[in-house]
Structures are given as structure tokens and as C-alpha cells.
Amino acid sequence: MSDLIEVDDQHAPSAPSKRSGPRPSTTINWQRLLGLMAATLAIWLFIDSTTLQHNAQVSPVGIRRTIALDLLGPVAALSRVTQVSHLESWANGALGRNGNGSGGGESLTIIMPPVQKRTTTGHPPIHPAITTIPPNSMQSPTATDPLRVLLIGDSLGIDLGDALQNRLAATGVVVAALDAKESTGLTRPDYFNWPAELTSALPKVNPQVIVVMMGANDPQAIPGPPGISYGTAAWDVAYRHRAVSFMRLATSEGASLIWVSLPPMQDAALNAKVQHVNDLQRSAAAKVPKVIYIESNQVIAAPGGGFSAFVTKDGQNINVRTPDGIHISPSGSNVLAASVIHTMRKQLDIPVP
Amino acid sequence: MLFPTIDFALFFLAAFALCWVLSPFPTPWKLAVLGLSYFFYGWWEPKFVLLLVAETAIAHVGARMITRARDDRTARLWKIAAVGSLLGILGYFKYAGFFAVSIDNVARSVGLGNLIPLIQPTLPLAISFFTFMAISYVIDVARDELDPASPIDLAVYLAFFPHLIAGPIVRGSELLPQIRRRRDERHIDYSRAIHLIVRGLFKKVVISSFLATAIVDPVFVSPSGHSALDVLFGIWGYAIQIYCDFSGYTDIAIGLALLLGIKFPVNFDAPYSAVSLQDFWRRWHITLSRWLRDYLYIPLGGNRGSESEIARNILLTMILGGLWHGAAWTFLAWGTLHGVGQVVGHRRREARVAAGKPPQTTGLTAHIGHVVWTFQFVCLAWVFFRATSFTNAFEVLGRLFSGWGSPTTLVTPLVILAIVAVLAVQQLPGVLGARLAAWWSNQHLALQGSLLALVLLGVTTLGPTGVAPFIYYRF
Numbered sequence: 001m002s003d004l005i006e007v008d009d010q011h012a013p014s015a016p017s018k019r020s021g022p023r024p025s026t027t028i029n030w031q032r033l034l035g036l037m038a039a040t041l042a043i044w045l046f047i048d049s050t051t052l053q054h055n056a057q058v059s060p061v062g063i064r065r066t067i068a069l070d071l072l073g074p075v076a077a078l079s080r081v082t083q084v085s086h087l088e089s090w091a092n093g094a095l096g097r098n099g100n101g102s103g104g105g106e107s108l109t110i111i112m113p114p115v116q117k118r119t120t121t122g123h124p125p126i127h128p129a130i131t132t133i134p135p136n137s138m139q140s141p142t143a144t145d146p147l148r149v150l151l152i153g154d155s156l157g158i159d160l161g162d163a164l165q166n167r168l169a170a171t172g173v174v175v176a177a178l179d180a181k182e183s184t185g186l187t188r189p190d191y192f193n194w195p196a197e198l199t200s201a202l203p204k205v206n207p208q209v210i211v212v213m214m215g216a217n218d219p220q221a222i223p224g225p226p227g228i229s230y231g232t233a234a235w236d237v238a239y240r241h242r243a244v245s246f247m248r249l250a251t252s253e254g255a256s257l258i259w260v261s262l263p264p265m266q267d268a269a270l271n272a273k274v275q276h277v278n279d280l281q282r283s284a285a286a287k288v289p290k291v292i293y294i295e296s297n298q299v300i301a302a303p304g305g306g307f308s309a310f311v312t313k314d315g316q317n318i319n320v321r322t323p324d325g326i327h328i329s330p331s332g333s334n335v336l337a338a339s340v341i342h343t344m345r346k347q348l349d350i351p352v353p
Numbered sequence: 354m355l356f357p358t359i360d361f362a363l364f365f366l367a368a369f370a371l372c373w374v375l376s377p378f379p380t381p382w383k384l385a386v387l388g389l390s391y392f393f394y395g396w397w398e399p400k401f402v403l404l405l406v407a408e409t410a411i412a413h414v415g416a417r418m419i420t421r422a423r424d425d426r427t428a429r430l431w432k433i434a435a436v437g438s439l440l441g442i443l444g445y446f447k448y449a450g451f452f453a454v455s456i457d458n459v460a461r462s463v464g465l466g467n468l469i470p471l472i473q474p475t476l477p478l479a480i481s482f483f484t485f486m487a488i489s490y491v492i493d494v495a496r497d498e499l500d501p502a503s504p505i506d507l508a509v510y511l512a513f514f515p516h517l518i519a520g521p522i523v524r525g526s527e528l529l530p531q532i533r534r535r536r537d538e539r540h541i542d543y544s545r546a547i548h549l550i551v552r553g554l555f556k557k558v559v560i561s562s563f564l565a566t567a568i569v570d571p572v573f574v575s576p577s578g579h580s581a582l583d584v585l586f587g588i589w590g591y592a593i594q595i596y597c598d599f600s601g602y603t604d605i606a607i608g609l610a611l612l613l614g615i616k617f618p619v620n621f622d623a624p625y626s627a628v629s630l631q632d633f634w635r636r637w638h639i640t641l642s643r644w645l646r647d648y649l650y651i652p653l654g655g656n657r658g659s660e661s662e663i664a665r666n667i668l669l670t671m672i673l674g675g676l677w678h679g680a681a682w683t684f685l686a687w688g689t690l691h692g693v694g695q696v697v698g699h700r701r702r703e704a705r706v707a708a709g710k711p712p713q714t715t716g717l718t719a720h721i722g723h724v725v726w727t728f729q730f731v732c733l734a735w736v737f738f739r740a741t742s743f744t745n746a747f748e749v750l751g752r753l754f755s756g757w758g759s760p761t762t763l764v765t766p767l768v769i770l771a772i773v774a775v776l777a778v779q780q781l782p783g784v785l786g787a788r789l790a791a792w793w794s795n796q797h798l799a800l801q802g803s804l805l806a807l808v809l810l811g812v813t814t815l816g817p818t819g820v821a822p823f824i825y826y827r828f
Contacts, residue, residue: 026544026794030373033543033612036802037369041362043806048813052359091814162574169578176578266475309473310454315461317454323476330741 049076050085058191061221140351141173147350148175150207150255152198155182156327157213160260163333164211164340171353177205185218186242198249209348210250211340213260213296215281216326219273230273236280243284251290256348258340259285263296264307266325271307292347299339300332311335354396356605357558357816364393365609368514372613373538383505383532390512394478401477404442409508411438412487416494416501432495436488443484446474451680479518481677483511485644490525492648499525506532515610519602521620522640528615536614546611548790551808553604556597558816560771564594566817568763573739576748581756583763584749590768591739592732593775596624599638623779625731628713628723629702630694633731645674660700667699668692683737683746690734724780 028036045052053076056068079085141147149168151161161178168176179201184192194214218239222228228235250257261278265271285293295305300320302308309321313335320332328336344350354361368389375382395402415435422428450473460468490507493499502510502525510528572579572587579587600621607617620639627633634642646655653666668689675688702712713723733750740746793801 026542026791027540028543028794030369030376030538030541032798033541034366034370034373036543036798036805037366039799039802040805040809041366043802044809047806047810051813088810088814091810166575166577169575176575309450310471316458317461317471319450319454319473321473323450323473325473325475330745 045072046075046079047084048088049079051088052076057223058188061223061227139349143172146173146175147209147352148205148207149177150201150205150210151176151178151180151212152194152201152210152250153180153213154184154215154217155180156216156262158182159328159333160211160213160336160340163330164337167334167337167341168352173353175205177201177207179205183217185214185216186246187218187220187222187239190223195246195249198246202253206253207255209258209344209350210255211258211260212250213262215262215277216274218277239277240280240284243281244287247284247288247291251288255290257288257291258294258343258348259291260294260336260340261296263321263328264301264305266307266309266321270326292343294339294343296336296339299336300328354393356602356609357554360396364389369612373536376536376538376614379533379535380505383509386514387505387509387512390509390514390517393514394512394517397478398475404477404480405483405512406508408439408442408484408487409504409511411435411442412490412511413502413504413507415491416507419491419495420501428495432491435491439484439487439491443480446476446480448676448680449474455682482520482522483517485522485641485677486511486525489522489644489648493525499529502529513610513615515606515613515615516617519599519606520638520640521603521606521617522644523617527618531615538614541614542611544790544794545787546608547793547805548786549604549608549611551805551812552786553601553606553608554809554812555601556604557601558812560775561594561598561601562817563815564590564597564768564771567765568768569594569739571763573741573745573749576745576752576756579752579756579763580759580761581753582761584752584756586764586768586772588732588736588749589772592625592728592735593772595735595738596621597775623783625728625776626724626779627727627731628720629727630691630698630730631702633727634691634695641674641677645670649673660703663699664696667695671695678738683740683743686737686743686746687734690730690737694730694734728776 049072053069053072056065056072059065059068076085147168151157151164153161158178158180161180165176165178168174179197181192184194186194189195219230221230222235222238228238247257247259259281261281262274265274282293285291297305300311307321307325309319309325310317311320311332312318318331318335319329320335321327322329341352344352354364371385371389372382375385391402391405394405412435415431415438418431419428419435422431450471453469453471457467457469457471490499490502490510494501506529509532510523510525513528513532516523568583568587568590572584573591576584603620607620610617618640622636622639624633624637627636650666650670653669654662655666656663658666669692671692672685672688675684675686675691678684678687705712713719736749737743737746740749793804796804
């Protein structure tokens with residue numbers, strides 16, 4: 001074993017002398033440490049197995065998901081039988097959380113117009129549940145009777161929503177509610193159920209206009225049973241149906257819906273999927289009244305509609321996409337938000353300042 | 354592959370076992386560590402492993418040619434070539450788009466548009482970190498402070514996965530001897546390592562995430578929609594968020610390296626207990642600070658020369674330090690603010706010393722004043738660091754004045770507690786955590802494992818809900 005080198009004992013702690021007694025041990029050999037780490041991981045996996053199992057269930061269909069579910073299934077079952085999983089669900093309950101990570105509540109933020117004054121109780125309404133809609137509030141929003149807008153989406157929706165919410169709130173006559181969550185879409189309601197979330201948000205916000213941008217996470221298999229693979233005619237039918245249902249739900253209380261298409265992606269394979277989702281969403285929008293479909297590739301893309309990290313506006317180049325080639329930069333979000341506001345003015349006849 | 358994930362936990366368990374089994378055999382150990390590190394980096398984007406390999410090759414060839422050079426001039430030329438190449442790679446991936454669009458906009462304003470092709474390459478993860486490490490290696494060899502390493506030693510030094518993604522920026526003199534030397538598998542300082550990892554997880558997963566969603570992001574997204582008090586706490590909250598996020602990740606990195614028998618330098622030392630900006634930079638991202646000091650500030654002249662030369666050196670160093678953090682004018686503004694602050698602080702200290710006084714006023718009240726003032730200035734600069742544009746930054750700052758009277762909705766007891774607790778801990782000697790870790794390490798192994806599992810459960814429960822299992826994630 002010519003490669004063997006002796007351990008450099010200069011760097012090893014000296015053995016405790018017999019007279020001083022045993023010294024507290026803060027060091028350990030690697031074998032015992034490996035056992036400790038493995039045991040820790042095993043105990044933690046056992047306690048947290050139900051959450052990990054849920055996480056595996058909502059992950060993209062594939063080998064990784066299958067292996068994870070096969071391994072976690074028995075562990076999670078044992079955890080439930082022994083009531084150990086209650087430890088985690090108790091902790092989540094104490095924090096007021098749905099342990100499965102689905103459902104809403106955490107994704108909704110509402111920005112009131114800055115001119116809002118405190119109510120006599122000293123606590124301004126966070127969720128203005130307006131029971132009657134004044135007849136002219138949409139045509140002439142004011143600070144005391146603001147236009148109510150709900151912004152919905154995934155991470156791209158967050159990009160647009162942040163800019164749009166800020167611009168709308170700054171007008172002083174709009175209540176802008178942003179309800180968005182990264183990595184979500186319509187394909188996997190087991191991970192995040194947008195129809196349920198929208199149903200929950202509608203009475204809280206009572207929007208007159210809803211703006212939606214999502215779909216980039218949707219090109220993946222719909223898990224079963226029966227499972228539907230992405231790229232099949234059955235998947236297209238199922239997805240279009242979900243999009244139509246969602247749009248009908250959004251407009252069910254009288255709100256107008258602006259659906260913003262996904263921008264082109266830098267990666268060609270990803271772009272093909274995203275454009276396919278756009279096609280399905282566009283065809284769904286054509287079937288539902290009160291839905292306006294905005295093409296983002298006419299605003300934050302190359303002149304031909306392809307991917308471009310830069311656009312020229314008023315003679316200046318603007319960086320509209322982030323370095324990952326997927327998301328929208330803050331400048332790009334502002335450009336797209338301006339386009340949405342323009343649509344609200346021109347097509348919905350709302351005099352947004 | 355991010356640290357606080359189950360994927361990484363399983364990866365590390367396997368990596369730990371493999372590394373220690375091979376520890377008696379230096380070459381297989383190095384090859385295993387290198388393979389694991391490339392696998393770790395390639396988990397995000399496999400093709401950029403080639404970038405890491407390329408920079409390793411440039412640093413290796415550069416260092417070898419420097420040492421073989423027949424005269425100083427040739428050695429200097431090789432140094433310039435190697436460092437220039439490394440900076441060129443960094444410049445292309447990180448700054449090409451920024452400078453191209455800025456220059457083109459200026460050109461357009463004078464009627465000379467389309468001078469430069471507008472490109473935006475995908476930014477490789479951690480490129481700033483490993484490029485700076487490669488540059489420090491080449492320069493240390495050129496200064497005869499370090500012997501050239503073998504290719505595999507150098508590759509391991511640059512790619513070692515605990516520090517690869519977010520530092521610390523380790524020197525060759527610190528890590529190469531540890532790579533060459535056999536690690537002591539009988540006495541792994543696991544108490545300190547576990548303490549660091551748990552502390553890092555709590556800071557990053559719990560505190561940082563909480564403050565980001567509870568107050569910082571809402572305030573910076575829409576300053577005009579929040580009160581002055583919300584904005585003020587949002588700014589303070591960001592100071593705590595970025596500290597917990599960055600130092601938490603570094604703690605985990607140092608802890609993981611310790612578990613593998615490797616010691617990293619400390620990277621954060623209670624920065625918000627600093628009594629001046631100069632002191633702050635001795636406590637914040639220490640490995641970057643010393644890199645800037647040794648490879649930029651001192652070669653520029655450092656503290657030698659006239660007052661204006663010293664001021665120039667400080668400003669230039671801090672501005673470039675700002676640019677290192679990101680390709681945007683707001684990062685330059687952040688660096689400039691720190692530079693200006695340090696110049697002013699330097700001149701005040703010099704004036705006081707020249708007048709026979711101590712560099713700073715002394716006493717408890719003065720000390721508190723220095724800490725508070727330094728923290729507020731640092732927070733002011735953080736506004737530009739966090740803001741998405743100058744407009745956003747001035748919106749946030751302006752709201753501090755115009756937002757009084759609006760309802761405060763984000764400043765909750767928990768937000769206040771998180772901010773105050775982290776600040777308070779920084780003012781205290783850091784012995785409690787170490788004592789707790791020592792107590793834990795004296796328990797039976799089964800109890801140690803159980804307690805640690807409960808702590809991990811606590812961290813994951815208190816952290817943000819849900820998981821991002823889908824195709825895309827925000828960088």
C-alpha cells in the first residue's frame with residue numbers, strides 16, 4: 001500500500017492524561033459518526049415520512065418519483081400506525097399550516113391604495129369583503145371606491161404580478177391582490193390546487209378584473225390513475241378542459257379575465273412545450289366569454305416573437321429576461337405590466353391612471 | 354443540488370462514507386472528492402462542469418509557466434495572461450450583457466446604435482467564487498507564497514463541493530496542505546460541525562425565509578403600498594435576511610467540510626456588532642474582504658501614498674467589490690456607498706490620531722452609538738443591494754418619509770422578534786451554542802441522533818412549506 005500515508009498526529013488532540021480524568025469528547029471517529037448521521041437521517045425520515053411521501057407524490061412523474069414512493073410508502077405507513085407522524089402534523093397545526101403544502105392562504109397578498117386611512121377600530125380591513133358593487137366603480141375608480149384586481153400565477157406570474165401590483169397600487173385607486181405561488185400550474189392540483197385557491201380568493205377580494213399568467217410548469221404528465229402522458233392527444237384534451245374550467249370559474253362572479261401568454265424561452269425544447277401550452281390556453285380563452293388573451297411575445301420578445309433578452313423601447317435597450325432564460329426581469333415585468341394596464345384601459349374601458 | 358434538501362442529505366451521507374474509506378489512499382481520495390464535486394456541480398447544469406475544468410486548466414498552466422519562466426518579465430506576462438483569461442471568462446458570463454446594453458444605450462443616445470451585439474449568456478452557478486479562488490492561486494504562486502500544485506490537487510482545491518457554490522473563498526495555502534495531508538479519521542470535530550450545520554440551517558431555512566416572505570419582499574415589491582414603519586422594518590429585515598441567508602449557507606459549508614476533515618476559515622464574525630465600516634468589512638464575508646484587500650487594494654497602493662490616493666484605492670476596491678456581487682448599477686451604488694463611507698471614516702480616524710486622540714470616541718455610550726450608526730449606514734446601502742433598480746431604491750427610501758399615517762400591516766411581533774433576536778445575539782459572546790453542542794456530544798449516541806433528528810424536524814417544520822419539485826426554480 002505505497003499510497004498510504006500515516007495520519008499526521010500533530011493535528012490530533014492529545015490523549016487525556018490519567019491524572020486529569022476523561023475529557024469531554026467533541027470528536028469522534030468516522031465510523032461512529034457515519035452511524036450517527038445515518039441514524040439521524042433515518043429517524044428524521046421516519047418522523048417526516050408523511051410529508052416526504054406527499055412531496056414525492058406531487059413531484060414530476062418519472063423514475064425518481066416512483067423510487068421515492070416505493071421507499072417512502074412502507075415507512076410512512078409505519079409512521080402513521082405508530083402515531084409518530086402526528087408529531088409533525090401537530091407541529092404544523094400549531095403553526096396554522098396545512099401539512100400537505102396544498103391549499104391557499106399563504107400565497108395571497110393584498111396591497112391597499114396608499115391613501116387608505118385607518119378605520120375607527122384602528123385596524124384597516126385586510127380583506128375587503130365588499131358585499132355590493134357600486135354601479136360605477138369599474139368605470140370610475142376612486143380612492144374610497146377602488147377598482148379591485150386579482151393577479152394570479154406561478155413564478156412568471158410573480159414576475160408580472162410584482163410589477164403590476166406595484167403600478168396599480170401606486171395609482172391610489174386600485175386594490176391589487178397578488179395570489180401567486182412558484183412551481184404551480186393547472187396540471188398538478190395535488191401539489192397546489194388553483195381552482196380551490198381561486199374559489200377561496202374570490203370572496204375575499206371580490207375582483208372586478210383578474211389577471212392570470214401561469215402554465216410554464218404544466219408540460220408534465222398528469223399522474224393517475226389513470227396517468228396521462230404529456231405530448232398525447234389525451235393530455236391536450238384534459239389540459240384544455242382544465243383551462244376552460246378555470247377561466248369559467250374566474251369569470252363566474254362577473255369579473256373580466258385577462259390571460260397573459262407565456263413568453264418565449266431561451267431553451268428550444270422548453271420553448272416548444274411552452275408554446276404548446278400557450279396554444280391550448282389560447283383556444284380555451286376563445287371559448288369563454290369575458291376573457292381577453294394577451295400575447296406576451298408581442299411585448300417582451302424579439303420582433304418575430306422569438307426569445308430575446310432585450311427589447312428596444314423609446315430608443316433604449318431594456319433587459320427583459322433574467323440570465324436563466326426563463327423568467328422575466330424587473331424591467332421586463334414593468335414593460336409587460338404596462339401592456340396589461342393598456343389593455344385594461346382600451347379593451348375593458350377602465351380609466352386606470 | 355442545494356444544501357437544505359433531502360437529495361443533498363443522501364448525497365452527503367454517501368460522499369462522507371466514500372471519502373473516509375478512501376482517506377488512507379491519497380490519490381483515490383482526491384479522485385473521489387473530485388468526482389463527487391463535479392457530480393454536485395453538474396446536478397444543476399452538466400455542461401458547466403467543463404467551465405470549472407477549463408478554469409482549473411488555465412490556473413494550472415498559468416502557475417506552471419510562471420514558475421518555469423526564465424525572468425521576471427516573462428513570469429509577469431504569464432501571470433497577466435492567466436489572470437486575464439480567468440477574468441475574461443467571468444466578464445463574459447457575468448457582465449457581457451450588462452455592459453453591452455449600457456454601452457449601446459449610451460451610443461443610441463448620441464445616434465450610434467447597434468455598436469455592440471446584445472448578448473446574455475446563461476450565468477453559471479458560483480462562477481464568481483471559483484474564479485476568484487483560481488485567481489488567488491495564480492497570484493500566490495507568482496508571489497512565491499505558494500508552490501504550484503499538481504493538477505489533481507488544484508482541481509480538488511477549486512471544485513471541493515462544500516465551498517463550491519457560495520464560498521468561503523479559501524486560499525490555496527489554507528486548503529492545499531489539507532488536501533495533501535491525510536485527514537484524521539479518529540478525531541473528527543463533529544460537535545462543532547453539527548453545531549455549525551444546525552445553526553446554518555436555522556438561520557437560512559427559518560429566519561431568512563420567514564423575513565423574506567413576511568416583510569422584505571412585500572415592501573420592496575410595492576413600497577408605495579406600505580407604511581413608513583413597514584418599510585423601515587423591511588429594510589432592517591433585509592439586513593437580517595441577507596446575513597442569515599449568506600452566513601447560514603457558509604456555516605453549513607464549514608460544518609460539512611469539518612465532517613470531511615477539512616477546516617475552512619471563518620467567513621462571518623457578528624458583522625452587525627461592528628463599530629465602523631472598516632470593522633464591518635473585517636466581519637462580513639471575511640474571505641472576500643481579504644481577497645479584495647490582498648489582490649486589489651494593496652496592489653493599488655493600499656494605505657501608502659497621499660490621502661487622495663488612499664481614497665482612490667478604497668473607492669475602487671469597494672466599487673469593484675460591489676460589481677462582483679452582481680451586474681447592475683445598483684450593486685455599483687452599494688459598493689460606492691461603502692467606499693465613500695470608508696473614506697470618510699478613514700479620514701476621521703486619521704484626523705483624530707493626528708490630534709492625539711483615539712481613533713474613535715470611547716465609552717459604553719459611544720460604543721453603542723458607533724454600533725447603531727454603522728448598522729443604519731449598512732442598512733441604507735442594503736437598500737440599493739436589494740432594490741431591482743434605482744427607481745425602486747428611491748421609492749423605498751422615499752416611503753420612509755411619505756408613508757407615515759398609512760396603516761402598518763407587516764410589522765408583527767414575530768418580525769420584530771426575529772430582527773431583534775439576531776441583532777442581540779451578535780452583541781453577545783458566542784459561547785452558548787458551542788456549550789450546547791458540547792453537552793449534546795457527551796450524550797449517548799442514540800440520544801444524540803434522536804435529538805438531532807428532532808432539531809431537523811423543527812427546522813423543516815418552521816421553514817417554508819411545500820417543495821419545489823417542478824421543472825423550474827428561481828436562481
